[in-house]
Amino acid sequence: MINSKFSYLWRNGKNPKFVYYGINYLRLVIPKFFFRIRLKKEFTKLDRFADKEYIMRRVNYYNQLDKGYLSTIYNDWENELIPLKRQPMCKQKVYFFDTFEYTRWFPQYLKWKLCPGDLVSVPKVPSIVKSRPLVAGNENSVIMKLDKVRHFIFVKDEKSFAEKKDMIVFRGKIGLPGTNGFKENRYRFLEKYWGHPMCNLGEIKGRHPNKQWIVEKMTLRQHLDYKFILSLEGNDVASNLKWVMSSNSLAVMPRPTCETWFMEGRLIPDYHYVEIKPDFSDLEERLNYYITHPQKAEEIIAHAHEYVEQFKDPEREKLVSLFVLKKYFEETNSMRF
Numbered sequence: 001m002i003n004s005k006f007s008y009l010w011r012n013g014k015n016p017k018f019v020y021y022g023i024n025y026l027r028l029v030i031p032k033f034f035f036r037i038r039l040k041k042e043f044t045k046l047d048r049f050a051d052k053e054y055i056m057r058r059v060n061y062y063n064q065l066d067k068g069y070l071s072t073i074y075n076d077w078e079n080e081l082i083p084l085k086r087q088p089m090c091k092q093k094v095y096f097f098d099t100f101e102y103t104r105w106f107p108q109y110l111k112w113k114l115c116p117g118d119l120v121s122v123p124k125v126p127s128i129v130k131s132r133p134l135v136a137g138n139e140n141s142v143i144m145k146l147d148k149v150r151h152f153i154f155v156k157d158e159k160s161f162a163e164k165k166d167m168i169v170f171r172g173k174i175g176l177p178g179t180n181g182f183k184e185n186r187y188r189f190l191e192k193y194w195g196h197p198m199c200n201l202g203e204i205k206g207r208h209p210n211k212q213w214i215v216e217k218m219t220l221r222q223h224l225d226y227k228f229i230l231s232l233e234g235n236d237v238a239s240n241l242k243w244v245m246s247s248n249s250l251a252v253m254p255r256p257t258c259e260t261w262f263m264e265g266r267l268i269p270d271y272h273y274v275e276i277k278p279d280f281s282d283l284e285e286r287l288n289y290y291i292t293h294p295q296k297a298e299e300i301i302a303h304a305h306e307y308v309e310q311f312k313d314p315e316r317e318k319l320v321s322l323f324v325l326k327k328y329f330e331e332t333n334s335m336r337f
Helices: 002-011 017-029 039-048 052-062 075-080 093-103 184-193 241-245 283-292 294-309 314-333
Strands: 127-129 141-143 165-172 199-203 226-230 250-253
Touching (some): 039 052, 039 314, 052 314, 093 314, 141 314, 165 283, 184 199, 226 283, 241 250, 283 294
Parallel strands (some): 127 141, 165 199, 226 250
């Protein structure tokens, strides 16, 4: 068992966390001064990008704050913001590290609010978040690329759609009924399709009362043996959606209810992914359609790859992140850069 755990850690296909933490602890010792004196120069790089209008559309998508909106929320919201220099290390350190990569560029007296964790509600004050619900009136949720070591993984899939098994695969956490970690939608799916000949499903945490659902973990590469990969939301979004859409398999899921830096709200059903009903009742019909219409499947895969490409340019991702924060501070601190 120990050997199998080490083998999984080595071959699972996910981002190595020891590399992530090593880089980020190193960032803490570099003086912020070196970044702040270069901030204005960073912003001028926008003019070098041929797609600068696209960049600013993304900035305004993530950050929808404006002075007119802020004047309508309760007057005391500014007192709930704290200076950047007083931001403590979060319990989940990734939220601190992933914001610090960009906040270190700004004057540390500027005030903000960071809401770490998997959010499915809108904060009452303008806040930096990883996820927000796809509802009207979510302007207070300003999205940044957080927990990216877990969420932003892409794969190079060398197996074509035609070579894969005519099945759908799912590995994930379900949690215990009655607890905060319980994913009711995943429970309903396994309850409905456990043992179905077109499904390879399983709970990986090992705490679920239905012991027959508990299975060994699979590497990302092993998932790619299947034509279809289930992407079901957990606490917020489906964390596997990014790498599934970069593969030659089809992401299968109901329409998303939350979004992150991946802009799940902009995904088009049956164009970027295969949509199924929230009660999952049409799953077999949808799978069989794409098995018998492989050209339609290939079209969705091509559209998914095209969508994923927009997140692969590190310099552009950095610039978008800095502009998101710039707009946040200008709207909440009345600061111009």
